[in-house]
Amino acid sequence: MKIYLMGGLGNNIFQVLATLDSEHKAFYTSFLQQRNAITRFLGWTIHENVIEQLFDLDVVQPSGFYLSEALDVLMLSCSKILGCKVLSRNYTNRTPSIKETTSSTVLGGYMHPVSPEQFNVLSTKRHFFKASLERVDQIGVHIRRGDLGDNSALGLLESETFNNVVKKEASSSGYPVLVYTNDKDWCERNLTFDYKFSQTSSGFNPVVSDFIGLASSATLICSNSTFSYTAAMLGCNEKVLVPSPFFKSESIYVPSNWIPFLAEYE
Incomplete structure (x- = not known):
């Protein structure tokens, strides 16, 4: 096969x-x-x-x-x-x-x-994962460049909506916020909450390191991306927040224990 x-x-x-x-x-x-x-x-x-x-x-x-x-x-x-x-x-x-x-x-x-x-x-x-996941007391926030542009299929998460969701979660949990992204410039221009960028773990490709970091975060805030969706599906997170609708043009299954937040597509 x-x-x-x-x-x-x-x-x-x-x-x-x-x-x-x-x-x-x-x-x-x-x-x-x-x-x-x-x-x-x-x-x-x-x-x-x-x-x-x-x-x-x-x-x-x-x-x-x-x-x-x-x-x-x-x-x-x-x-x-x-x-x-x-x-x-x-x-x-x-x-x-x-x-x-x-x-x-x-x-x-x-x-x-x-x-x-x-x-x-x-x-x-x-x-089947090679490495075991250990939960880390942090809020992992995924922001991917492909979800930020004018994409008719995926839609676009408004930065204000995303900022408010992260601020509320950081205030209630007290966890530090780590941003996992491939577009640091966009984040620096648009994010208004306190955060640090993730660091690549030794021995891993940056993409793999980001996946493990998201999957290990006590709280995971997803973008409308299969990358963070997969991390939530396989991770050891205590709490998962996802945009709803996940995709603008497609439905996708969101487990009942995940918390949806309104994605007001522009």
């Missing part, structure tokens, strides 16, 4: 959790995370492959252009239209029965939106 890792770490975690305990050996490839003729043609955003720092698995990194990969990508693109059962671009609808896949199955795609059934299946697999 071949798995084409796509997108950033949050989506890669979904892909791995859905397949790593399949009865058919999963073969992971970073072909669609590399700059090559296919990803250039698709206009793909390239994300660094760092999944091996979280899970005990090997990811093949093709060094050239291969016809089989090109054919796979073509079929993955068409399967969303043709409704193919063997090749699936968006396979979340099959997550609970992923073990029914065959050894010849090729999987790719993005994992959201996530249903309650899929959430329950995937959230039981945190034991």
Whole structure:
């Protein structure tokens, strides 16, 4: 079973959790995370492959252009239209029965939106992490550049709304606030609460370090991103706050013990 890792770490975690305990050996490839003729043609955003720092698995990194990969990508693109059962671009609808896949199955795609059934299946697999998570008395705040622009699908969290949510939580808990972000300039211009930026843990890629930090925060305040959503799903947080609606154009499952706050999209 071949798995084409796509997108950033949050989506890669979904892909791995859905397949790593399949009865058919999963073969992971970073072909669609590399700059090559296919990803250039698709206009793909390239994300660094760092999944091996979280899970005990090997990811093949093709060094050239291969016809089989090109054919796979073509079929993955068409399967969303043709409704193919063997090749699936968006396979979340099959997550609970992923073990029914065959050894010849090729999987790719993005994992959201996530249903309650899929959430329950995937959230039981945190034991596959290489590193154990230890709760830290802090408020982890995730702010991602991709969620701050004019994106018709994801929407845009208003900075005032986000500031008020963090201020209220910091006042009630007394925990220090750590911001995990890939856009420090935006944060310095727009955030009005007291905070410090996260520091990369020794031995980890910065993206992996941020994921572990968010997943370990006693209180986690998510952006509308699969990265922080996945951290909350697999983390040891006492309290999770999420924007609602999570995505502007899609519904996504939010557990009853998570606390939604109104995302007033601009």
